[in-house]
Amino acid sequence: ATTEPRIFKGLAGVPVDVTAISMVNSDTNSLLYRGYPVQQLATRCSVEQVALLLWDGELPTPERLAEFQLEERSNRALAPNVLRAVDDLPLTTHPMDVCRTAVSILGANDMDAGSNSTAHNLRKARHLFAQLPAIVAYDQRRRHGLALVEPRNDLDYTENFLYMTFGAVPEPEVVAAFRTSLVLYAEHSFNASTFAARVIASTLSDMHSAVTGAIGALKGPLHGGANEAVMYTFDEIGTPDRVAAWLDETLASKRKVMGFGHRVYKHGDSRVPTMRAAMVTMLEHFDRPDLLEMYMNLEEAMAARTGILPNVDYPTGPAYHVMGFDTETFTPIFVAARVIGWTAHVSEQLAANALIRPLSVYVGAAQRDLPA
Ligand code: SDX
Numbered sequence: 189a190t191t192e193p194r195i196f197k198g199l200a201g202v203p204v205d206v207t208a209i210s211m212v213n214s215d216t217n218s219l220l221y222r223g224y225p226v227q228q229l230a231t232r233c234s235v236e237q238v239a240l241l242l243w244d245g246e247l248p249t250p251e252r253l254a255e256f257q258l259e260e261r262s263n264r265a266l267a268p269n270v271l272r273a274v275d276d277l278p279l280t281t282h283p284m285d286v287c288r289t290a291v292s293i294l295g296a297n298d299m300d301a302g303s304n305s306t307a308h309n310l311r312k313a314r315h316l317f318a319q320l321p322a323i324v325a326y327d328q329r330r331r332h333g334l335a336l337v338e339p340r341n342d343l344d345y346t347e348n349f350l351y352m353t354f355g356a357v358p359e360p361e362v363v364a365a366f367r368t369s370l371v372l373y374a375e376h377s378f379n380a381s382t383f384a385a386r387v388i389a390s391t392l393s394d395m396h397s398a399v400t401g402a403i404g405a406l407k408g409p410l411h412g413g414a415n416e417a418v419m420y421t422f423d424e425i426g427t428p429d430r431v432a433a434w435l436d437e438t439l440a441s442k443r444k445v446m447g448f449g450h451r452v453y454k455h456g457d458s459r460v461p462t463m464r465a466a467m468v469t470m471l472e473h474f475d476r477p478d479l480l481e482m483y484m485n486l487e488e489a490m491a492a493r494t495g496i497l498p499n500v501d502y503p504t505g506p507a508y509h510v511m512g513f514d515t516e517t518f519t520p521i522f523v524a525a526r527v528i529g530w531t532a533h534v535s536e537q538l539a540a541n542a543l544i545r546p547l548s549v550y551v552g553a554a555q556r557d558l559p560a
Pocket residue numbers: 375376378379380409410411412414443444445446447448449450451452496499500501
């Protein structure tokens with residue numbers, strides 16, 4: 189008898205291509221962006237420097253960085269038809285759907301929409317990077333009945349992102365914690381949304397289609413959507429003393445605890461220590477010992493009961509909450525950062541492309557004919 193081919197459900201553990209962009213190492217619990225440990229980049233580099241590192245493969249020279257900052261700052265404002273498209277969406281539209289829709293309009297507006305050249309794709313990447321914060325910020329404000337805040341070109345990417353959202357630049361400690369989260373979120377090898385982008389790029393479709401597909405994948409609670417789900421979990425638990433009872437009930441009903449576990453990291457997510465430190469700083473800065481207690485209790489209870497450790501979404505949720513972001517805005521922030529990784533992977537896929545088209549094993553009805 190023919191041996192049944194083995195199925196690799198979820199492609200778990202299956203290497204499907206090489207990449208030079210980042211290395212996720214479960215054994216050493218480390219993450220390198222083009223060879224640099226992310227822990228060093230997240231506390232010492234700007235988002236702009238890390239974006240150029242991931243796209244170009246090298247940290248930028250001062251001249252290259254200055255040139256990019258000029259281009260990024262002059263491309264932040266949203267075109268009228270993008271604002272109209274966002275305004276046409278019901279206020280109840282999930283912000284990830286607002287992002288997906290807005291990126292489609294950006295694609296329609298792009299004068300090189302029909303070109304897949306390396307130069308055009310890198311320029312599209314830089315413009316998506318520049319414009320996503322404005323989309324994320326405007327959508328949060330419109331849900332609160334607040335007017336659009338135009339970008340300020342005297343602010344760097346991170347400060348301007350916060351300024352467009354809240355109408356003011358917060359204290360340097362808050363800017364630093366937000367910057368750290370964006371660098372940590374920027375790239376993570378073949379995660380589901382990045383792989384979705386590569387599948388779309390592999391058919392020689394276009395950059396905006398690839399990013400739109402990636403946004404759809406990131407929205408799911410098993411992936412990027414987990415950071416917003418962490419806050420829903422805290423709300424469901426109520427008070428820190430109810431963590432143990434809640435967890436017993438949750439695990440007994442085989443529900444997943446959002447913000448915990450990882451497909452690749454089995455000894456903890458390499459980004460958590462850095463983001464956890466930033467989160468603790470934020471909870472102290474905004475005087476929220478109650479949230480810190482909730483965070484610690486659930487982390488300890490999960491470790492004690494399951495041995496399952498937090499992933500990067502767990503500390504990010506509370507940090508974004510105290511900064512003032514709406515919970516449903518958390519994953520769009522992830523989009524704004526991960527667009528760097530998605531676009532770098534689209535370019536890499538195209539540079540040595542092979543159409544991504546796996547096999548399936550048929551288990552349906554045996555061949556049969558229609559009734560005469
Ligand atoms: C991100 O891939 C990436 O790199 C993603 C990401 C990135 O930067 O792009 O790192 C960002 O998406 C982080 C993950 C965010 N998702 C969540 O926090 C959702 C909760 N996590 C789980 O759904 C789960 O841990 C996954 C999806 C993240 C990973 O799942 P796997 O590798 O498929 O492992 P699994 O679901 O098979 O779990 C193995 C066992 C199972 O128990 P059994 O069914 O074998 O008895 O562990 C259990 C699971 O039930 N388990 C959990 C759990 N995670 C795993 N049980 C409760 N809560 C959890 N969070």
